[in-house]
Amino acid sequence: MGTVSKALELLDYFTKARPLIGLSDIARLADLNKATCFRLLTELAENGFVEQVGTSREYRLGPSVLRLAALREAQVPTRDAAMPVLQALAQQTGETAHLSLLIADILRPLAHAYSAAHATKVMLEDTETLPFHATSSGLAVLAFQPEAFRNVVLAKPLAQLTSTTLTSPTALRARIAEVRGLGYAESRGGYESDVHSMAVPLFDALGRCSGALAVAALGTRMGEAQRRMIRHALLQAGTEITTLWGGTLPADIATLWRLAA
Amino acid sequence: MGTVSKALELLDYFTKARPLIGLSDIARLADLNKATCFRLLTELAENGFVEQVGTSREYRLGPSVLRLAALREAQVPTRDAAMPVLQALAQQTGETAHLSLLIADILRPLAHAYSAAHATKVMLEDTETLPFHATSSGLAVLAFQPEAFRNVVLAKPLAQLTSTTLTSPTALRARIAEVRGLGYAESRGGYESDVHSMAVPLFDALGRCSGALAVAALGTRMGEAQRRMIRHALLQAGTEITTLWGGTLPADIATLWRLAA
DNA sequence: GGCTTTCGGTTTGTTATTTGAACCGATGGT
DNA sequence: ACCATCGGTTCAAATAACAAACCGAAAGCC
Numbered sequence: 001m002g003t004v005s006k007a008l009e010l011l012d013y014f015t016k017a018r019p020l021i022g023l024s025d026i027a028r029l030a031d032l033n034k035a036t037c038f039r040l041l042t043e044l045a046e047n048g049f050v051e052q053v054g055t056s057r058e059y060r061l062g063p064s065v066l067r068l069a070a071l072r073e074a075q076v077p078t079r080d081a082a083m084p085v086l087q088a089l090a091q092q093t094g095e096t097a098h099l100s101l102l103i104a105d106i107l108r109p110l111a112h113a114y115s116a117a118h119a120t121k122v123m124l125e126d127t128e129t130l131p132f133h134a135t136s137s138g139l140a141v142l143a144f145q146p147e148a149f150r151n152v153v154l155a156k157p158l159a160q161l162t163s164t165t166l167t168s169p170t171a172l173r174a175r176i177a178e179v180r181g182l183g184y185a186e187s188r189g190g191y192e193s194d195v196h197s198m199a200v201p202l203f204d205a206l207g208r209c210s211g212a213l214a215v216a217a218l219g220t221r222m223g224e225a226q227r228r229m230i231r232h233a234l235l236q237a238g239t240e241i242t243t244l245w246g247g248t249l250p251a252d253i254a255t256l257w258r259l260a261a
Numbered sequence: 262m263g264t265v266s267k268a269l270e271l272l273d274y275f276t277k278a279r280p281l282i283g284l285s286d287i288a289r290l291a292d293l294n295k296a297t298c299f300r301l302l303t304e305l306a307e308n309g310f311v312e313q314v315g316t317s318r319e320y321r322l323g324p325s326v327l328r329l330a331a332l333r334e335a336q337v338p339t340r341d342a343a344m345p346v347l348q349a350l351a352q353q354t355g356e357t358a359h360l361s362l363l364i365a366d367i368l369r370p371l372a373h374a375y376s377a378a379h380a381t382k383v384m385l386e387d388t389e390t391l392p393f394h395a396t397s398s399g400l401a402v403l404a405f406q407p408e409a410f411r412n413v414v415l416a417k418p419l420a421q422l423t424s425t426t427l428t429s430p431t432a433l434r435a436r437i438a439e440v441r442g443l444g445y446a447e448s449r450g451g452y453e454s455d456v457h458s459m460a461v462p463l464f465d466a467l468g469r470c471s472g473a474l475a476v477a478a479l480g481t482r483m484g485e486a487q488r489r490m491i492r493h494a495l496l497q498a499g500t501e502i503t504t505l506w507g508g509t510l511p512a513d514i515a516t517l518w519r520l521a522a
Numbered sequence: 523g524g525c526t527t528t529c530g531g532t533t534t535g536t537t538a539t540t541t542g543a544a545c546c547g548a549t550g551g552t
Numbered sequence: 553a554c555c556a557t558c559g560g561t562t563c564a565a566a567t568a569a570c571a572a573a574c575c576g577a578a579a580g581c582c
Binding site: 009011062065070076110 | 264272276308362
């Protein structure tokens with residue numbers, strides 16, 4: 001792996017749950033030599049990608065990312081365009097809605113919206129990466145990726161996160177084929193045992209699946225009626241976001257969604 | 262300069278005016294060997310910081326920056342917190358308001374807001390970097406930086422952008438001292454000949470000046486009454502943003518602003 | 523059609539940067 | 553007083569970056 005990737009990877013260790021990281025910590029996390037890590041961080045800091053805060057000299061993300069994100073949003077309005085739809089989806093379903101993007105072969109949550117409808121809701125503050133095999137978003141994305149991508153993902157070790165997590169590649173392939181046939185994915189406690197979720201894939205201008213839109217609810221609230229209502233809202237919101245992104249639904253998905261709605 | 266800095270610098274060549282750049286172009290811009298540039302871009306692309314678009318294989322900023330910016334905003338609400346104030350400032354003054362941040366010793370515009378009050382207004386879409394010596398924002402920031410920083414900036418060649426641009430370091434030092442005495446800066450056509458602007462410095466939690474807030478108007482509209490009105494609005498908005506950032510106005514500035522308001 | 527330029531991308535031997543272990547002094551807990 | 557750990561530094565050894573030349577494809581241009 002090149003030096004640049006190592007430096008960029010350091011940025012990934014910053015999360016909502018861990019916004020400040022010291023030199024030694026980040027070196028351990030990234031499994032890098034402290035000297036190397038120091039040099040990388042210094043260079044990132046010189047360019048405003050991280051900054052040192054207070055007397056403890058811990059690092060946090062710097063202001064440079066703001067400018068770049070503003071620029072990216074100006075060119076490809078991803079987050080800003082999807083936010084209102086996401087909020088409406090949460091409102092409408094009374095559950096937690098979230099949007100993830102496939103970035104560098106990893107599925108990362110980009111934004112989420114809560115509903116005030118219930119006192120209990122699914123929180124997902126500090127999730128850094130969504131496992132493909134154990135979340136509805138992951139399955140939805142996986143179902144619409146090239147076969148090669150699926151092979152890579154399913155070849156890796158698949159963590160048994162709950163008692164119901166599917167971890168057998170062959171069983172997963174069956175699930176995924178099913179998802180492709182339905183046009184949406186569902187996960188019943190595969191990630192956290194009392195959380196059920198449904199997700200639809202999102203598509204970019206070239207018809208490639210570039211992310212997923214999901215609604216996560218407490219399993220105890222997920223009856224058949226609720227499931228139907230959420231599916232309906234999801235398909236609608238998924239169409240909307242894909243359109244806002246200037247994306248095109250593959251014809252077969254469009255048909256599936258029309259029928260399922 | 263290290264490899265990481267070179268890679269990160271490539272990201273700076275993307276602007277609103279030039280959102281897509283080809284390999285050869287960016288190599289020329291950055292004055293790098295094409296092979297080097299290719300390797301850097303490939304690594305940036307692997308990490309989602311840039312992506313290749315369409316058949317021309319040009320590069321643009323990637324989705325990774327979105328996630329990082331969302332994280333940064335969650336920790337240090339800079340842009341999101343300032344936006345409403347910025348918009349109110351534009352509305353209130355009837356002119357163009359903009360906010361810049363000092364990033365890696367360069368002053369970069371981060372956000373701006375227009376007013377609908379006049380058919381003619383100052384547009385600033387594709388400004389990449391604000392020259393310290395020729396803009397009110399630059400002067401405002403410069404006035405509240407350590408002496409060492411000023412020396413570095415004033416030692417560089419200073420471009421004569423209009424007929425009224427100050428370029429003599431001694432004259433600029435006098436202007437800057439004046440700005441420090443007033444607590445705000447003004448530029449009359451120093452950047453573009455028919456644009457007048459006023460700016461106030463913004464401060465972070467440690468009392469360091471980390472950016473500037475400015476209002477830019479057509480010179481023909483900048484009478485004494487207008488100038489007084491804009492100054493008043495700027496001082497108020499500047500106080501507000503600094504507070505929102507969890508920043509502290511240095512005591513002397515606070516006093517100056519109270520008197521000037 | 524054929525000539526030339528420029529594009530994105532690759533290959534190569536040489537060169538310069540990155541790396542890792544050991545080492546600082548400072549700090550804080552026991 | 554001690555020990556562990558912090559952020560940061562040093563320097564020889566290993567590795568990755570570099571420049572130049574090259575490739576096939578596409579786009580002007582005659």
